[in-house]
Amino acid sequence: xxxxxxxxxxxxAVLTAALGGLAVTALPAKAASAASTLTNGAFxxxxxxxxxxxxxxxSYAEAGGHTGASRLSHWSASAYKVETYQYLTGLTxxxxxxxxxxxxxxxQKSAYLALKSGSAxxxxxxxxxxxxxxxxxxxxxxxxxxxxxVRLYSDANAGNWANFDDITxxxxxxxxxIKGADVSSLKKNEDFGGVYRxxxxxxxxxxxxxxxxxxxxxxxxxxVDPADGYCDKARTLAVAKRVKARGMKxxxxxxxxxxxxxxGAQTIPSAWANHSYAQLKTDVYAHTYDVLNALKSQGTTxxxxxxxxxLNGGMLWPAGSTSNWAQLAGLLSAGAxxxxxxxxxxxxxxxxxxxxxxxxxxxxFDNAVSRDVPFDVIGLSFYGYWHGALSDLQANMDDLAxxxxxxxxxxxxAYPFRLDSDDDWENVIDLPSELVGGYPxxxxxxxxxxxxxxxxxxxxxxxxxxxxxxxxxxxxAVKGNGWDPTDPSTGNAWENQVLFxxxxxxxxAMSGFTHR
Numbered sequence: 001x002x003x004x005x006x007x008x009x010x011x012x013a014v015l016t017a018a019l020g021g022l023a024v025t026a027l028p029a030k031a032a033s034a035a036s037t038l039t040n041g042a043f044x045x046x047x048x049x050x051x052x053x054x055x056x057x058x059s060y061a062e063a064g065g066h067t068g069a070s071r072l073s074h075w076s077a078s079a080y081k082v083e084t085y086q087y088l089t090g091l092t093x094x095x096x097x098x099x100x101x102x103x104x105x106x107x108q109k110s111a112y113l114a115l116k117s118g119s120a121x122x123x124x125x126x127x128x129x130x131x132x133x134x135x136x137x138x139x140x141x142x143x144x145x146x147x148x149x150v151r152l153y154s155d156a157n158a159g160n161w162a163n164f165d166d167i168t169x170x171x172x173x174x175x176x177x178i179k180g181a182d183v184s185s186l187k188k189n190e191d192f193g194g195v196y197r198x199x200x201x202x203x204x205x206x207x208x209x210x211x212x213x214x215x216x217x218x219x220x221x222x223x224v225d226p227a228d229g230y231c232d233k234a235r236t237l238a239v240a241k242r243v244k245a246r247g248m249k250x251x252x253x254x255x256x257x258x259x260x261x262x263x264g265a266q267t268i269p270s271a272w273a274n275h276s277y278a279q280l281k282t283d284v285y286a287h288t289y290d291v292l293n294a295l296k297s298q299g300t301t302x303x304x305x306x307x308x309x310x311l312n313g314g315m316l317w318p319a320g321s322t323s324n325w326a327q328l329a330g331l332l333s334a335g336a337x338x339x340x341x342x343x344x345x346x347x348x349x350x351x352x353x354x355x356x357x358x359x360x361x362x363x364x365f366d367n368a369v370s371r372d373v374p375f376d377v378i379g380l381s382f383y384g385y386w387h388g389a390l391s392d393l394q395a396n397m398d399d400l401a402x403x404x405x406x407x408x409x410x411x412x413x414a415y416p417f418r419l420d421s422d423d424d425w426e427n428v429i430d431l432p433s434e435l436v437g438g439y440p441x442x443x444x445x446x447x448x449x450x451x452x453x454x455x456x457x458x459x460x461x462x463x464x465x466x467x468x469x470x471x472x473x474x475x476x477a478v479k480g481n482g483w484d485p486t487d488p489s490t491g492n493a494w495e496n497q498v499l500f501x502x503x504x505x506x507x508x509a510m511s512g513f514t515h516r
Contacts, residue, residue, distance in 0.1 A: 036090035038150060041167035043070045047084070055080035058154070066101040066134045066165040074111075074154040075161040084152040088169070091147060095173035097140040098150055099459075103129045103163040106438035111162050114151040115141040115169075122516060126162055127452035128438025133391040134165070138459045140173040140516075176458050178409055178467025179513045180217035180251065181210060181499065185475035187239050188230040192480040197504040206474045209506060210499070211246045214513030218243040219251040219411070219469050221309065222291055224269035225258050227486040233291050240300040249303040251469070252295070253351075253411075254288060254335065256308060256315055259485060263312040263353050266320070277319045277327050281334045284316075288338035292346070302346050306411065307335035310353040310381055312360060322364070329371035336374045347376040351411045355382030356392030358399055365404055377466070378404065379411035384436040384449065385429055394456050401464040408464055410457055412471040414497040415449035416441045417509065422477035422502045425491020443501075443508040450512035458515075470509075473499040 039049035046061045050072075058076040065071040074082055098115040106128025114123040124139040141148060152164050186206055196206040207218070220239055223231045236252070243250050255261040258269045268275075272283045288307070295302055314321040320331045336348045350368065354360055365378070378400055382393050397408050419430045419441045432441070439445040450470065457465035475481075475494050482490030495502070499510045 035086065035088055038086060038088065038167065038169045042068045042165060043072045044068050046070070047072065050084050050086055052082060052084050054082040056082070058082040058156075059084045064163075068165070071163050071165040072152065073161060073163050074152075074156065076156070076158065078158045079156065081155045082153070084164070086150045087147065088150065089147045091143050093143050093146060094171060095140055095142050096148060097138055097170050097172050097174050099136060099138050099166075099168045099170070100152070100164055101134045101136050101166045102126050103132060103134055105159075105161045106130065108154055108156040108160045108162070110153065110155040111160075112153055113137060113139060113164070114153065115139050115148055116151060117141050117143045117148040118145050120144070124455050125448075125451060127390055127448075127455065129389070129391065130437035131389050131391065133389060134163075135391055135394060135456065136459045137455055138174045140175075142173075174458050174463070175516050176454055176465065176467040178217045178469070179215055179515060180219055180409075180467060180469035181215055181473035182219040182221070182253075182412065182469055182471045183207065183210070183239070183243075183474050184219070184221040184231055184253075185472050185481060187235050188228070188481045189474060189476060189478045192478045194474075194476055194478040194481070195504045196474070196476075196500055197506075199506055201503075201505060206500070207242055207246050207248075210473070210510070210513070211248060213506065213510040214515075215248065216513075217249045217251060217303075217467070217469070219253055221253040221255055223255055223258055224287060225271055227258065228488070230485065233294065236291065237294055237298060237300070240295055241298065244300040250295075250300060251304040251306065251349075252292065252302045253306040253309055254291075256284060256287070256335075261308070261315070262310045266311075266313065266315045266317045268316050268319075272316075277330070280316055280319055281330050284331050285334040285338045288335045289342060292339055292342040296342055301343050302339075304347040304349055304377065305335075305339045306349045306351045306379060307332050307339070307375075309351060311350065312352050312354060312364070322367070325367045325371060329368065329373050332368065332373045332375075340374070348374060349377040349379045349409075349411070350375045351379030351381070353381040353412075354387050355380035355410065356388030356396055358392075358396040361396055361400055362403070365400070369404065376406065378406050378408045380408065381412040381471075382410050382453065383413060384415065384439070384453075385434050390452060390456050393453070394459065397457070397460050397465065401460050401462065406464070407466050408457075408460060409466040410453060410468040413449075413453055413468060414471045414494075415439060415446045415509075416496045417443045417446040417501065417507050418496050420496070421491075422495045423479070423491045425477075425482065425493050427496050428493045429497065441496075446497075447508040447512060450509045451515065454512060454515045470499060471497075476500050476504060477502070
């Protein structure tokens with residue numbers, strides 16, 4: 001981070017202040033010179049091979065690299081705009097990926113890395129990294145004229161800084177096939193009078209609004225015998241029809257309970273309460289098969305299935321606790337086998353919370369793999385205000401992708417667009433002290449969080465990052481649809497983290513579904 005400036009950097013700051021922080025409004029399409037390969041991507045030779053446009057004194061190499069001795073920094077004591085770039089020619093046409101390790105103070109008007117070829121350009125914004133830890137970002141473009149420009153750009157306020165290092169350009173492209181949201185509370189909200197609107201304020205179907213924004217995958221939780229009847233088999237089938245009719249894919253999230261399950265609660269359904277372990281295995285298989293086969297029979301086959309929800313400590317406690325991995329493995333396998341019996345094409349996912357905790361994931365999945373639990377995908381919950389920094393998520397996903405050679409996705413995330421409530425119930429996140437550094441509780445802050453977590457998932461090596469699901473994106477505050485399905489008087493503690501504002505209009509974050 002910029003706090004460790006060298007004396008040379010300080011002299012640059014003084015010079016920049018004296019020059020008044022020259023700003024530019026347009027940057028060149030090409031550098032003054034060109035090469036056929038990216039050079040000095042680690043800045044070990046200063047800025048040799050790189051060109052600068054804008055406030056030239058705000059772009060310089062200094063000590064403190066990601067892997068080597070040096071890095072590129074953007075900084076000035078006064079407001080500045082600067083671009084550090086290389087123009088490459090003689091390339092074979094096709095897709096290319098730019099990779100960079102970055103850090104940032106946050107607070108800039110704009111800070112990104114970009115790859116441009118002709119009129120085509122892809123950018124990835126720099127997330128704020130107040131902890132000073134590096135993040136790897138990627139962006140890709142199709143080269144059609146044998147040339148491209150690598151761009152490192154900052155439009156910043158006085159004192160804002162950005163670091164770049166270990167820049168590489170390789171063949172291939174990056175993308176996120178999943179742009180998803182959990183919409184499990186939608187049906188109950190609608191039945192209790194919830195209203196959704198499009199960006200013009202006109203009343204609209206929430207799924208239509210989400211689809212038009214770019215959402216392509218819906219997640220629905222399934223409870224066995226919920227007290228209020230919602231999220232049961234029948235209502236899951238009804239919403240699945242609407243999801244598929246909109247051309248979206250379907251992820252079914254089995255909780256194997258009558259109510260919420262998470263790391264702190266994995267309550268056996270009341271109908272299974274006195275069953276033996278052997279009976280519970282049969283229950284899991286039968287319930288999973290029954291719901292998925294009914295979906296298939298109505299033409300809405302599940303594309304992916306979670307066998308359990310946030311399984312840190314196992315499922316169906318105490319029988320399926322992680323204190324008895326042999327039994328937990330048997331229960332997980334029963335669910336996975338049922339899913340594949342209905343459709344061999346349905347992906348089976350295993351999902352934990354605390355997505356920044358690599359030790360948890362290694363221990364859990366090593367146990368699952370050693371007991372031959374079948375699965376295709378790893379799901380992670382990652383809420384930045386609970387689970388650590390984006391660098392923790394990246395380190396964990398990188399390790400999991402390499403260790404288990406499986407694709408991964410963020411099964412749950414969210415962030416507030418405001419802190420006050422739209423009902424009389426205290427929100428889960430409602431204090432400034434609970435927020436993630438660099439992300440205000442505003443529509444812009446919520447949108448930045450969605451953008452940046454998708455960028456981290458996109459950067460998982462070997463294309464193993466599938467995408468992100470925003471959790472319960474339609475759970476606006478509606479009387480009668482509170483936290484406790486057994487008590488209609490409870491309120492909603494989540495309405496400030498959904499993707500529709502308090503008037504039912506899409507928040508800025510919904511634009512995140514257009515992520516490449």
